Structure formats: C-alpha cells, structure tokens
Amino acid sequence: MVPIAAGLALASKMGKKDGISLAFIGDGTLGEGILYETMNIASKWNIPILIICENNYYAQSTKQELNLSGDIVKRAECFDIKVFKxxxxxxxxxxxxAKESINYVRTNGKPAFHLVDTYRLNAHSKGDDYRDKxxxxxxxRKDPLNxxxxxxxxLYQELLNEIDKELDAVIEEETEKFxxxxxxxxxxxxxxxxxxxYIWKEPDEIEIRQSDLIYSxxxxxxxxxxxxxxxxxDVLAPYGGAFKISKDLSTEFPERVLTTPISEAAITGISNGLALAGYRPFLExxxxxxxxxxxxxxxNHSVKFFHMYNKRVNCxxxxxxxxxxxxxxxxxxxxxxxxxxxxxxxIKVISLNSLTDPRPIYKSILENEKNPVIVIENKADxxxxxxxxxxxxxxxxxAYVRNxxxxxxxxxxxRPTATIVTYGGMSSIVVDxxxxxxxxxxxxxxxxxxSKIKPVDYDEIIRSTNVTGHLFVVxxxxxxxxxxxxxxxSVLERTENRIYARRIASVPVPVPANKKLEEEVLTNRRxxxxxxGGVFKC
Known part of the structure; x- marks a missing residue:
C-alpha cells in the first residue's frame, strides 16, 4: 500500500496543503518491486511521504540474510532519499x-526513509515459530516495554488500564454508531x-476520429x-502519449498532467491514493x-476500499x-x-467502439461512478x-441503459433470425x-x-434471443x-426458451507480428x- 500512501501525499501537495503520509512497512516488503517504483516516483516528484521500515531481521520464519542482498539504507539513498536510522x-x-524525520518531510516537501531496527517477540501469525528460543x-529481556x-x-498497569479504557470507549462509540x-x-x-x-433513437454521425473525441x-x-x-x-507534449490522446494537455494543465516512469503497478497505486483523496485520476x-x-x-485495493470501510470510502x-x-x-x-x-x-468495465461517441461515455463515468472503472479503447478504432x-x-x-x-x-x-452480440473493436467487423x-x-x-461489458445489461439481449432462438457472441x-x-x-439462466448459442473468438495462441497470420489468428469477417452461415446452412 506504499504507492497509495504516496498518492494521498501527492493529493495533499496538489491541493497546496501541508499534510504528509506515513507508510509503515516490514523488512519483508524490501523484496517487492512496487516499493522501489514508488520511491523513484516519490523522489522525482518530491512527494511528502515518510516510509518507516520496521526491520526485525526475519520474514515469517526465515532469516533476513537468506532473503535480502545489499544494504537497506543504500537502497533508499540510491533514489536520493534522505535516510534516518x-x-x-x-x-x-x-x-x-522520529520527530526529525517527520519534520524533514513536512518542511522540505520531500520523501524520507526511516529504518527502525527491532525484533519481533512473538510468532508472525499462527504460532509456528522456529526461531532460536x-x-x-x-x-x-531487553525489550523496552518489558x-x-x-x-x-x-505505573505500567495504570497506563495499560488507561489505554484499554480509551480503546474500549472508541470501539463502543463506533459500534453504536455503525x-x-x-x-x-x-x-x-x-x-x-x-x-x-430502452429509448431508442437514431444516433448522430460525427466526422471526427475517435482519438480526437477522447482528447476533446x-x-x-x-x-x-x-x-x-x-x-x-510519455503523456507530456509534444509526444502526447503513444496514441496522442493527451496531445497538448500538459501545456494547458501542467500540474494535472503527470508523466510517469514505466512503473504500472506504482502509478496505479498512486492513482488509488489520489482517488481516495477526492481527485478523479484517469490513468493511461x-x-x-x-x-x-x-x-x-x-x-486487492481499488475495488475493496468501498466495502472494507463500510461504504464510507470511495475510490x-x-x-x-x-x-x-x-x-x-x-x-x-x-x-x-x-x-x-x-x-x-x-468494478465496471467499459469497451469503446467506432459506432458510439466516446465523450458521453467518459462524461457518465466522471459524473456517476464512485468506484473503479476500466475503459478499453481498441487501438484499431x-x-x-x-x-x-x-x-x-x-x-x-x-439507447442509453443505466448511463x-x-x-x-x-x-x-x-423478423430477425439471429442475434449477434459484440463489443469494442469487433463492432465494425460484425456490421460488415x-x-x-x-x-x-x-x-x-x-x-x-x-459498451458496458461488466456488468452486462441483458434485457435487450434476452428479448432479441427469445425472438431469434439463436445467439452468437463475437x-x-x-x-x-x-x-x-x-x-x-447468463442468458440461458434468464430464459426458459430453447436457444442455440455459439461463441466466435480468436485462436488461443499468441498474436503473431506477421500481418497475414495475425488476421488468421484474430476473429475476422470470414x-x-x-x-x-454454417449453422443456418445446415
């Protein structure tokens, strides 16, 4: 969750606030690549996050020396991040x-890394502890609390009683409230x-390329x-992204068009943090x-926050x-x-096609969706x-159905004799x-x-299939x-009628670079x- 913490800190910075994020990790996290992706971005963007590493020298039961190479401090320092130990x-x-590291991040608006050597006294989780007794x-014996x-x-018991009492009060208050x-x-x-x-209407023709409509x-x-x-x-001008969707957006909105390293995991997590803080991140x-x-x-994060926090948090x-x-x-x-x-x-999954204006779709996402959405844009369109x-x-x-x-x-x-359901890049091919x-x-x-393929709205598909008796999904x-x-x-579960159904899809092999062979592998007109035709010919 380190990139999520970084996203929350970035949101504070973008909002001209002085908040910082503290992210606690164990030394086991030092094996995760997303940590280093995040440290690189945090250092490059001057994100005010303090990463506190609790180093207890063991994973669940494995000594650190069997898992970790090199020096922990140098790992942070190589990203030009200040380290406290x-x-x-x-x-x-x-x-x-602790005080100095927090003040450093808050005062300088930069990330820091605080390594805290410690030792876990109890088993990691279940009680199966194989460390030397x-x-x-x-x-x-040397633990400061002991x-x-x-x-x-x-005095120890007095303080412990006070802490327990305070915790019990908070739990009781929250339990009564929720x-x-x-x-x-x-x-x-x-x-x-x-x-x-369903309110059907004839759509307008728009003599503008799909990529230009998304940009607009x-x-x-x-x-x-x-x-x-x-x-x-690579979304900054003049390059404007691999498919030129962002074009010159960075010129007009330099603080809200963020070009990133090749770090897909981290930038997704950072986007999660921005979303939790109230921003509307569109991640390409x-x-x-x-x-x-x-x-x-x-x-493990985007789609779970809403339910994990009792529907009080949106992402x-x-x-x-x-x-x-x-x-x-x-x-x-x-x-x-x-x-x-x-x-x-x-989650909602949307798939654009070349027959529908993408702008109302994106506007609906922006105005109506409070939880994660993935939009598939077929590159051939x-x-x-x-x-x-x-x-x-x-x-x-x-027709617009549920937006x-x-x-x-x-x-x-x-009267139609076959129902063909499709989406995305296959739409124009099916029409042909x-x-x-x-x-x-x-x-x-x-x-x-x-256009919405998760979840699917089935009413019109079932109506049509009940008429034709034949369902083909391409x-x-x-x-x-x-x-x-x-x-x-899902259609068979929702109807009692006898229906012939068939999938039409690509050959289950890697897509070749050879253009002629690629056309044979992918679902095509032929x-x-x-x-x-073969079904009806029989």
Whole structure:
C-alpha cells in the first residue's frame, strides 16, 4: 500500500496543503518491486511521504540474510532519499529521529526513509515459530516495554488500564454508531432488480476520429473540473502519449498532467491514493497487455476500499488502456485481455467502439461512478470516425441503459433470425458481415453492440434471443472463460426458451507480428460468416 500512501501525499501537495503520509512497512516488503517504483516516483516528484521500515531481521520464519542482498539504507539513498536510522532499544534516539524525520518531510516537501531496527517477540501469525528460543529470550529481556513493566509494575498497569479504557470507549462509540450490517446492506446489487428502460433513437454521425473525441473530452473537462488528473507514461507534449490522446494537455494543465516512469503497478497505486483523496485520476496504461502489472493494485485495493470501510470510502479511479490487434504489434502488444477483468468484483468495465461517441461515455463515468472503472479503447478504432452503420434495409439505433449506450442494428421489415452480440473493436467487423449473411445464407441478423461489458445489461439481449432462438457472441479475445461464455450462460439462466448459442473468438495462441497470420489468428469477417452461415446452412 506504499504507492497509495504516496498518492494521498501527492493529493495533499496538489491541493497546496501541508499534510504528509506515513507508510509503515516490514523488512519483508524490501523484496517487492512496487516499493522501489514508488520511491523513484516519490523522489522525482518530491512527494511528502515518510516510509518507516520496521526491520526485525526475519520474514515469517526465515532469516533476513537468506532473503535480502545489499544494504537497506543504500537502497533508499540510491533514489536520493534522505535516510534516518534508529532502533527500539535506544528510545531517546528513536523519539528524536522520529520527530526529525517527520519534520524533514513536512518542511522540505520531500520523501524520507526511516529504518527502525527491532525484533519481533512473538510468532508472525499462527504460532509456528522456529526461531532460536534463546535468541527470542534475549530480546524479550531487553525489550523496552518489558523492561518498563518489570521496573515499574504499578505505573505500567495504570497506563495499560488507561489505554484499554480509551480503546474500549472508541470501539463502543463506533459500534453504536455503525451497527453490524446485514447481507442485503453489504451487497445491494445496484445493477439488478428493475428491468432496464430502452429509448431508442437514431444516433448522430460525427466526422471526427475517435482519438480526437477522447482528447476533446479531457480538454473540456479539465478546464471545468480541477479534480481531473491525467496520468500516464510519455503523456507530456509534444509526444502526447503513444496514441496522442493527451496531445497538448500538459501545456494547458501542467500540474494535472503527470508523466510517469514505466512503473504500472506504482502509478496505479498512486492513482488509488489520489482517488481516495477526492481527485478523479484517469490513468493511461500505454498498452492493454501491461494491465497485468496493474492488477494487484486494482484487485486487492481499488475495488475493496468501498466495502472494507463500510461504504464510507470511495475510490473512483479510471484506468484507460488500448487493447486489440490488427496493427502488427506482435504477441506482447496486441492481446485482448478483457476476460481477466470480468472476474473482478465491484468494478465496471467499459469497451469503446467506432459506432458510439466516446465523450458521453467518459462524461457518465466522471459524473456517476464512485468506484473503479476500466475503459478499453481498441487501438484499431482510434483513427476511425464515428459513423452510422449504413446497411441496406437495416435500422441503426442507440439507447442509453443505466448511463451507457447500447447499439442495435435490426432488419427494418423482416423478423430477425439471429442475434449477434459484440463489443469494442469487433463492432465494425460484425456490421460488415450483416449484408453477406443475408444475401448468401438468408440470415437476418439483429446485432447488439455493448459498451458496458461488466456488468452486462441483458434485457435487450434476452428479448432479441427469445425472438431469434439463436445467439452468437463475437469477441476478439480467445473463447475459453471469456465474455462469450459469460453472456451465453447468463442468458440461458434468464430464459426458459430453447436457444442455440455459439461463441466466435480468436485462436488461443499468441498474436503473431506477421500481418497475414495475425488476421488468421484474430476473429475476422470470414470466420464470423462461416460460423453463423454454417449453422443456418445446415
């Protein structure tokens, strides 16, 4: 949680306040890379955080000498961070250094590292302690609290009683104020219950590229809302990010456009801290393939704060990232990893497409979401203009359901015979299949294009599927445990009708750099038509 503490301290600095963060770690944390990512950023950005390392020379039961290489002090010093060193047996020095280290951070607005040598007297957790008993006994005798208890037993007990009384009072007050909650209060399922209302309308054509529309959203909102922060790697002008979303934003908003090192885990944690402090951080991860480096901070922190703190804390971090292939970027820069995100509870996952204006989507996120959101921007769509799907004898409609758009393309006269659900970069490819499916296989497709893929709004999908009896889900990732599996299972759970269902997805291998082979591996127009047409041909 060190980067979260750094984010809170950064929020204080950005708000021109004098608050600092204190982050307590054990020496075991010195094995975690995110600590060094954070120290680097904290030093570079002059973030007022004090990291206190309680060094007890053991992990759970393993001696430090088996786990740790080099000198702890030098690890902090190499980031040009001031270091203080104390121990728990020389109390006057400990108290003086504690005060001095805090004052240093507060006065200079810079990070510091305070190493406190100590010794853990009890087992790490369960009682299975394999340390040398004579070693434990030696430290037990010299422990300052034990020394004080043995030399001043009456005063020790008096102080302990006072502390216990104060703690009991606080616990009683909080317990009375916030009673133990029921399951229906803990989980109120805001997405369930009432049937969604669909008001269909013909969307406007926008002859502007998707990337420019996303940029214009940030330009407009950052002018209006000083809490919006744009974070990411290489996002400063003139480069403006790998896909030029930030363009010249750093010129107009230099204090709120933060360019970062290649430290995806740390910058996600720092964004968490900013969000907890009331800012609205939009974190750009340069390629969706790198989102795996962010997932610890999302899965173990971002999505849990709200429930961990009894719904009194929100963490409205927005993580944006381009995904998908068809750019010849090869196996580590072309993956569609949305299936990894679908299993995370208490999060929304949005997928942009080339048929829907991204600005209302981002505006809805900013205005309505108080908890984490991940937005997938298909990189092949950045250069496309937002246009209607012009398919002869088909109607193109759009409706906003629980704040997010759903696109529907349906036959104007005929009854549809197949429901095709898709999203993101596959949307325009699926639309390109509609006419061929009709003319060659007499398939009258009703296409439903989602923007919110976690959680999915199912009412329109079920309505259409009950009419057609055929459900096809098209995705760019591989099929196993993907969104197609989830949508099909959920639809079957919600209807009593007999439905034929099929997933259409990419080959489950790394995406090749060779353009011709890449097209064969990824879900494409040819295999969509073959699968759907083959079903109806039979």
């Amino acid at each position: 104390s121990n728990t047996w020389e109390l006057e020095q400990l108290f003086n250094n 004579s070693e434990i006994e030696m430290y037990y 020394v004080f208890r043995n030399t001043n037993p009456d 009673a133990e909650i029921r399951i229906d209060e803990y989980y109120d399922n805001p997405e369930g219950g009432e049937e969604s209302e 959203f940030f330009k407009e909102e950052m002018r209006k809302n000083e809490q919006v922060v744009f974070i990411g790697e 991860i340069m390629f969706g393939d790198f989102i795996t480096l962010c997932l610890d901070q999302v899965l 409205p971090i927005v993580l944006r990232t381009p995904m998908g292939g068809r750019r010849g970027y090869g196996p580590t820069h072309s993956q569609t990893l949305d299936k990894l995100l679908l299993c995370i509870d208490n 950045y250069a496309k203009k937002i246009t209607k799907a012009n398919v002869e004898n088909y109607k193109f409609e759009l 997010y758009p759903i696109v529907r393309i349906r036959p104007i006269v005929s 299949c509609i006419a061929t499916l009709f003319y060659e296989y007499d398939v009258k497709a009703e296409v439903i294009i989602l 995705e760019e990732g591989s099929a196993c445990n993907g969104i197609g599996s989830e949508i099909i299972a 295999n969509i038509i073959q699968v759907i």
